[in-house]
Amino acid sequence: MPIFSPYLDSFELTSDLGFKPVNGELLNQFENRFGELRAWIGYPFGAPPNDYLEDVWEQLQKEVVTNISRRVVSLASFTSDLFEIEVFLPPNQRCDGTLELCNLHYNIAIISVKKGFNAIRPEDIYNSGMHMSSKKAVAIGRDTIYGLLMGTIGKVKRSNKGILNCEELLCSTCKIKKAGIGGSLIDFDGSFVGMNFYDGSDVTPFLPRHEIVNALKGADNSRLPSERWSVPKAYWYHGELDVDVYNGPLRTGRTLQ
Numbered sequence: 001m002p003i004f005s006p007y008l009d010s011f012e013l014t015s016d017l018g019f020k021p022v023n024g025e026l027l028n029q030f031e032n033r034f035g036e037l038r039a040w041i042g043y044p045f046g047a048p049p050n051d052y053l054e055d056v057w058e059q060l061q062k063e064v065v066t067n068i069s070r071r072v073v074s075l076a077s078f079t080s081d082l083f084e085i086e087v088f089l090p091p092n093q094r095c096d097g098t099l100e101l102c103n104l105h106y107n108i109a110i111i112s113v114k115k116g117f118n119a120i121r122p123e124d125i126y127n128s129g130m131h132m133s134s135k136k137a138v139a140i141g142r143d144t145i146y147g148l149l150m151g152t153i154g155k156v157k158r159s160n161k162g163i164l165n166c167e168e169l170l171c172s173t174c175k176i177k178k179a180g181i182g183g184s185l186i187d188f189d190g191s192f193v194g195m196n197f198y199d200g201s202d203v204t205p206f207l208p209r210h211e212i213v214n215a216l217k218g219a220d221n222s223r224l225p226s227e228r229w230s231v232p233k234a235y236w237y238h239g240e241l242d243v244d245v246y247n248g249p250l251r252t253g254r255t256l257q
Helices: 062-069 209-217 240-247
Strands: 007-013 019-027 036-038 074-079 083-089 093-103 108-113 136-142 149-157 170-172 184-187 192-196 204-208 235-237 253-255
Touching: 062 184, 083 108, 093 209, 108 209, 136 192, 192 209, 204 209
Parallel strands: none
Antiparallel strands: 007 019, 007 253, 019 235, 036 149, 074 083, 083 093, 093 108, 136 149, 136 184, 149 170, 170 204, 184 192, 192 204
């Protein structure tokens, strides 16, 4: 996966006809992290930087954290001449994946791996006995660059207040970014609650576990959404320059790439 720098040099035309350097930031990338980061055993780069104010991993039981670390993988797709999928489970298990099933209505994909991973603990989403023990939940993801676990805490809302038009979706107040798309929403006891999506709003839509099971079984196709769910595109943010667009006259400038 190519890695793009989130910064570039640009120039803003000022009133005295001079040029003032401005740093632009590329937002809504799949490389952007969220929540509290957790390194895997043997991570060689020291403690990962954390600016998330709430301790996520300390609130979960050790067994739950261990299961998550051996269950959540990162996926990277390459759009070259041949479509390729790479599956990564830290610290050093990496292999090619094969797309076995794809449901475009719900953006669900099943990926198989060509070799077995060691010490994995897969989730049985068909277990009908699973249920939420509380309204609090944790959205889980894995960093696409170093494989760091990402987690953020929130509460499950029993109504859909996101911008995606699908009655099957619920929402949580967990704050994620695009890297969390397809990641798990879990209960505090580690039970799988649903699969997260990202729409750029202040809530995180997720497809509940039972809806995923129904979609994989091909059940109740009459309730399929009429439109596919789009992903917010990346965009350049230039701080004060962007504010001027809405609060004052637009100042002409140029961007170097």
